[in-house]
Amino acid sequence: MEKRVAVLPGDGIGPEVIESAVKVLEVIGRRFEHTFEMNYGAIGGTAIDTCNNPLPEETVALCEASDAVLLGAVGGPKWDQNPSALRPEKGLLAIRKHFDLFANLRPVKAVPSLLHASPLKEKVAKNVDMLIVRELTGGLYFGEPSRHTEKSAVDTLVYTREEIERIVEKSFELARLRKSKVASVDKANVLESSKLWREVVEEKKKAYPDIEVEHMLVDSTAMKLITNPGAFDVIVTENMFGDILSDEASVITGSLGVLPSASIRADGFGLYEPVHGSAPEIAGLGLANPAAAILSAAMMLRYSFGMNEEAAVIEEAVNTVFEDGFFTADLVEPGKRVLSTKEWTEKVIDEI
Amino acid sequence: MEKRVAVLPGDGIGPEVIESAVKVLEVIGRRFEHTFEMNYGAIGGTAIDTCNNPLPEETVALCEASDAVLLGAVGGPKWDQNPSALRPEKGLLAIRKHFDLFANLRPVKAVPSLLHASPLKEKVAKNVDMLIVRELTGGLYFGEPSRHTEKSAVDTLVYTREEIERIVEKSFELARLRKSKVASVDKANVLESSKLWREVVEEKKKAYPDIEVEHMLVDSTAMKLITNPGAFDVIVTENMFGDILSDEASVITGSLGVLPSASIRADGFGLYEPVHGSAPEIAGLGLANPAAAILSAAMMLRYSFGMNEEAAVIEEAVNTVFEDGFFTADLVEPGKRVLSTKEWTEKVIDEI
Ligand SMILES: CC(C)[C@H](C(=O)O)[C@@H](O)C(=O)O
Ligand SMILES: CC(C)[C@H](C(=O)O)[C@@H](O)C(=O)O
Numbered sequence: 001m002e003k004r005v006a007v008l009p010g011d012g013i014g015p016e017v018i019e020s021a022v023k024v025l026e027v028i029g030r031r032f033e034h035t036f037e038m039n040y041g042a043i044g045g046t047a048i049d050t051c052n053n054p055l056p057e058e059t060v061a062l063c064e065a066s067d068a069v070l071l072g073a074v075g076g077p078k079w080d081q082n083p084s085a086l087r088p089e090k091g092l093l094a095i096r097k098h099f100d101l102f103a104n105l106r107p108v109k110a111v112p113s114l115l116h117a118s119p120l121k122e123k124v125a126k127n128v129d130m131l132i133v134r135e136l137t138g139g140l141y142f143g144e145p146s147r148h149t150e151k152s153a154v155d156t157l158v159y160t161r162e163e164i165e166r167i168v169e170k171s172f173e174l175a176r177l178r179k180s181k182v183a184s185v186d187k188a189n190v191l192e193s194s195k196l197w198r199e200v201v202e203e204k205k206k207a208y209p210d211i212e213v214e215h216m217l218v219d220s221t222a223m224k225l226i227t228n229p230g231a232f233d234v235i236v237t238e239n240m241f242g243d244i245l246s247d248e249a250s251v252i253t254g255s256l257g258v259l260p261s262a263s264i265r266a267d268g269f270g271l272y273e274p275v276h277g278s279a280p281e282i283a284g285l286g287l288a289n290p291a292a293a294i295l296s297a298a299m300m301l302r303y304s305f306g307m308n309e310e311a312a313v314i315e316e317a318v319n320t321v322f323e324d325g326f327f328t329a330d331l332v333e334p335g336k337r338v339l340s341t342k343e344w345t346e347k348v349i350d351e352i
Numbered sequence: 353m354e355k356r357v358a359v360l361p362g363d364g365i366g367p368e369v370i371e372s373a374v375k376v377l378e379v380i381g382r383r384f385e386h387t388f389e390m391n392y393g394a395i396g397g398t399a400i401d402t403c404n405n406p407l408p409e410e411t412v413a414l415c416e417a418s419d420a421v422l423l424g425a426v427g428g429p430k431w432d433q434n435p436s437a438l439r440p441e442k443g444l445l446a447i448r449k450h451f452d453l454f455a456n457l458r459p460v461k462a463v464p465s466l467l468h469a470s471p472l473k474e475k476v477a478k479n480v481d482m483l484i485v486r487e488l489t490g491g492l493y494f495g496e497p498s499r500h501t502e503k504s505a506v507d508t509l510v511y512t513r514e515e516i517e518r519i520v521e522k523s524f525e526l527a528r529l530r531k532s533k534v535a536s537v538d539k540a541n542v543l544e545s546s547k548l549w550r551e552v553v554e555e556k557k558k559a560y561p562d563i564e565v566e567h568m569l570v571d572s573t574a575m576k577l578i579t580n581p582g583a584f585d586v587i588v589t590e591n592m593f594g595d596i597l598s599d600e601a602s603v604i605t606g607s608l609g610v611l612p613s614a615s616i617r618a619d620g621f622g623l624y625e626p627v628h629g630s631a632p633e634i635a636g637l638g639l640a641n642p643a644a645a646i647l648s649a650a651m652m653l654r655y656s657f658g659m660n661e662e663a664a665v666i667e668e669a670v671n672t673v674f675e676d677g678f679f680t681a682d683l684v685e686p687g688k689r690v691l692s693t694k695e696w697t698e699k700v701i702d703e704i
Contacts, residue, residue, distance in 0.1 A: 089541050119476045119579050140509060146544045153548035155509040157492060161502065187592070189441050192498045196505035219599035226578060226603050227471050240539070244596055247571035251578050 002035045003305055006066035008059065011045040011088060012278025013288035014072020020290030020345040021070060021297040027349050028301070028310050039066065043095070044074025044088035044278075054091030060098060068304040069095070069271040070297060073278035088278075096136050101263035101271055102163070103170045104134040105299070106246045108229075110253040113322040117331050118254030120226070125253050127230030131178060132249055133171040134242025136263055138163045139193070141239050159193050159238065164200040166266065171236035172208045181212045181233035185221045185241055197238065218245070225249050250275050257289035257330045258318070260296035262303050270304045272296040282329075286340035289328040291318055294348060317351035354387045355657055358418035360411065363397040363440060364630025365640035366424020372642030372697040373422060373649040379701050380653070380662050391418065395447070396426025396440035396630075406443030412450060420656040421447070421623040422649060425630035440630075448488050453615035453623055454515070455522045456486040457651070458598045460581075462605040465674040469683050470606030472578070477605050479582030483530060484601055485523040486594025488615055490515045491545070493591050511545050511590065516552040518618065523588035524560045533564045533585035537573045537593055549590065570597070577601050602627050609682045610670070612647035614655050622656045624648040634681075638692035641680040643670055646700060669703035 007022060009015035022038060029036050041059035048054050054074070063069050074088040084090065095101070110118075110128040118125040143156030168184070175182045184201045186194035198215055205213045216224070218241045224231065225245065229252050237245060250256045257276055264270035274292030282288060295318060302311035326347050329338045339347070359374060361367035374390060381388045393411035400406050406426070415421050426440040436442070447453070462470075462480040470477045495508030520536070527534045536553045538546035550567055557565045568576070570593045576583065577597065581604050589597060602608045609628055616622035626644030634640060647670060654663035678699050681690045691699070 084547075087541065093542070119473060120471055121473055124471045141542055143506075148544040148548040150513065152510065152512045153545040154495070155543045155545050157507040157509060158504065160504045187595075189439065190445070190493055191507045192500040193505040193507050195436075196500040199502075219595050222574070222596045222600035223603045223608075226600065241596075243539075243571050244574045244593075248574040248578065248600065251575045256575075 001305065001307075002037065003068070004037045004039065004066040005300070006063045006069045007038045007040045008043040008069060008071045009040070010043050010072040010074045010278065011076050012073055012280040012283040014074070014278055016284070016286070016288045016341050017274060017290040017293035018070065018072040020341060021293040023345060024294050024314060024348060024352070025297050027352050028314065031352065032307070032310050034307070034310075043071065043091045045076050045079045047091060048079055048082070048086050048088065052086070054086065054088055055094040063095070063099065068269065068300045070300060071271055071273040072293065073274060073276065075278045076280040093141065095271065096263060097142060099269065099271070100137060100265050102135060102137045102266075103167055103264050104136040104242065104246075105174070105262040105264065105303070106132040106134065106250070106259065106275060108132065108249045108253060108259060111255055111258065111319065111322055113325070114253065114255045114258070114331060116254065116333055118252065120252050124227070125229065128253050130229065130232040130249065131174060131234050132242065132246045133167065133174060133234060133236040134246055135163065135167040135238045136242075137239075139239035157191070157193050157240070159196065161196065161200060164197050165204060168201055168204045168236060171234050172204065172211050175211050175234040179233040180210055181214075183214050183216050183221070183232055183235045185216050185218050185235055185237035185245065187218050187241075188215065189217065193238070221245060222248060225252065246275075257328070258291035258295065260292050260299050262296070262299045264303055268304050270300065272300040286342060287329045288341045289330050290341050290345050294318060294345070313352055317348045320351050321347045353657065353659075354389065355420070356389045356391065356418040357652070358415045358421045359390045359392045360395040360421060360423045361392070362395050362424040362426045362630065363428050364425055364632040364635040366426070366630055368636070368638070368640045368693050369626060369642040369645035370422065370424040372693060373645040375697060376646050376666060376700060376704070377649050379704050380666065383704065384659070384662050386659070386662075395423065395443045397428050397431045399443060400431055400434070400438050400440065404438070406438065406440055407446040412447075415447070415451065420621065420652045422652060423623055423625040424645065425626060425628065427630045428632040445493065447623065448615060449494060451621065451623070452489060452617050454487060454489045454618075455519055455616050456488040456594065456598075457526070457614040457616065457655070458484040458486065458602070458611065458627060460484065460601045460605060460611060463607055463610065463671065463674055465677070466605065466607045466610070466683060468606070468685055470604065472604050476579070477581065480605050482581065482584040482601065483526060483586050484594065484598045485519065485526060485586060485588040486598055487515065487519040487590045488594075489591075491591035509543070509545050509592075511548065513548065513552060516549050517556065520553055520556045520588060523586050524556065524563050527563050527586040531585040532562055533566075535566050535568050535573070535584055535587045537568050537570050537587055537589035537597065539570050539593075540567070541569065545590070573597060574600060577604065598627075609641035609680070610643035610647065612644050612651050614648070614651045616655055620656050622652065624652040638694060639681045640693045641682050642693050642697050646670060646697070665704055669700045672703050673699045
């Protein structure tokens with residue numbers, strides 16, 4: 001197959017980890033006889049510096065001409081004092097909205113060889129294997145009015161039935177490929193938008209009798225993610241709750257540095273990026289963990305290109321390297337040898 | 353002193369744990385020569401059953417004629433299918449709004465003898481000692497419009513500058529009695545209300561040069577509450593973020609069953625209640641842990657009645673009972689003896 005990938009390295013450690021992911025994609029391409037045509041574009045702080053726009057038109061055009069987008073990370077203190085429109089994360093929000101990337105998928109799975117880095121007791125963290133499905137283009141993030149004066153401020157949490165339907169359906173479809181359990185998270189005891197959300201879930205589940213559906217409140221979910229995270233399979237929720245809960249979930253297994261994410265559109269086009277941030281304090285030092293970026297590339301193969309076997313090969317290679325005891329600085333245990341970003345990537349490539 | 357307390361036992365285990373708290377208050381009254389006049393009222397499901405109203409007018413009148421309110425818990429499956437206006441939690445929301453209880457205080461402190469029950473590794477949980485200050489009468493909980501049709505839904509996140517000012521000031525005042533560190537939590541990279549929030553914090557902190565103020569994003573905060581909860585002193589945030597983060601924080605030390613809360617008004621009037629819910633599945637069995645209710649009564653003495661010494665006596669008694677190894681069913685370790693709600697309360701009374 002021939003696929004075009006828009007590569008947006010972004011800021012901080014973004015370029016380093018993306019370099020690793022690109023290398024891995026090239027190796028996969030050779031082994032499975034695919035051609036990945038990679039074209040680079042600017043986003044975030046780097047794009048502000050060069051084009052005065054966190055999402056330049058050229059980048060949009062590049063993505064439109066591609067089959068998927070691979071992104072590093074955006075942001076950094078350099079741009080923190082910028083006005084709203086010139087902040088790196090605006091690029092991220094704009095690309096999500098422009099390409100209608102309504103479904104954000106964040107798998108969190110315990111890796112036995114990384115549990116030492118988990119803040120949770122091993123018995124609590126060890127069975128974690130969940131997929132958080134976050135609505136990404138609606139709710140408080142994009143609702144109008146959204147403005148403030150000196151005296152007061154307003155944001156608007158708005159959802160249409162269609163917006164809820166498509167994300168709920170997506171979560172049911174994804175649950176079918178897993179343990180067929182969905183926890184739909186809302187705040188239906190307070191919010192009207194959550195009541196509509198719950199109605200839609202009740203309606204949609206009729207067409208999915210094989211899926212076990214549970215409604216949970218966002219506050220109880222925030223607790224259960226710590227007390228019994230192994231009980232979750234798929235979690236589906238709206239944009240803001242998903243932002244908070246997926247970040248909470250990302251640290252429970254000690255493997256934040258290795259978590260990938262996908263943000264996809266109905267037709268399979270998608271944007272793939274590590275969950276971790278741009279970590280400007282360690283940028284350029286070869287300390288970054290490229291696992292999340294590499295696994296994001298694997299998600300791209302699976303969800304946008306239908307290359308399930310290729311994705312599995314990458315995931316297994318990453319797992320084996322961890323099991324063999326090779327770690328970058330973020331995960332290494334005292335006294336063990338630290339591998340650089342490049343060295344660790346070479347280990348993965350050797351496995352493939 | 354003579355103080356009138358409105359006692360609202362509520363649903364589930366509410367009445368049992370409130371009975372314990374009332375007994376403790378009586379003992380404190382005798383020892384320190386105070387008269388606590390306790391008058392009982394209905395709220396939540398019980399009030400729906402008897403008065404068809406989760407917050408009957410008689411209860412409002414009772415609270416108005418009192419110096420503080422002590423509440424058990426509300427809710428249960430019996431009322432889960434009720435229409436919105438006849439749900440137990442509506443009573444809670446209504447009493448908060450009616451009495452302008454804008455500041456919700458939730459202390460979370462690691463108790464060494466309870467750390468075995470924590471889902472977090474002991475080294476992560478052991479230094480936790482934070483106070484979450486949640487805005488309780490604004491934001492998405494009460495903003496208009498808030499409605500849904502079959503086709504769409506809207507909720508409104510609205511804050512006035514005054515609403516933000518008073519909660520931020522409250523958090524600064526409270527921080528002065530602790531380690532003088534405040535983390536102000538918002539989502540200023542996305543929400544306009546958070547931008548105003550941040551502006552107010554920046555403005556107010558000028559009058560509190562002794563307070564170390566930090567801005568944090570809600571998603572990073574959800575992570576740090578797990579990875580490094582010991583780093584927090586006071587956290588101040590808006591209503592919905594506070595709901596999620598305070599529930600998250602409530603489980604990190606393993607002591608959810610022992611956490612109290614206060615919801616207070618500018619003049620010191622307040623409502624005091626355990627953080628835990630009504631736990632209908634164990635109601636009436638003598639299994640409930642009364643510690644949170646007893647500690648809520650202590651908070652009442654401190655914050656509404658200015659009885660700091662009396663509050664400290666209760667808190668020390670509770671701590672000693674834990675240290676002596678006496679636990680109710682929720683906290684006991686395998687093989688140890690379980691005390692009933694009443695037996696455990698007697699231990700605390702003996703200590704006082
Ligand atoms: C950078 C920020 C706008 C973004 C969000 O809130 O969606 C980030 O936290 C994320 O989760 O991808
Ligand atoms: C019962 C519910 C309305 C309430 C809230 O969301 O405020 C509860 O979760 C709380 O935190 O006291």
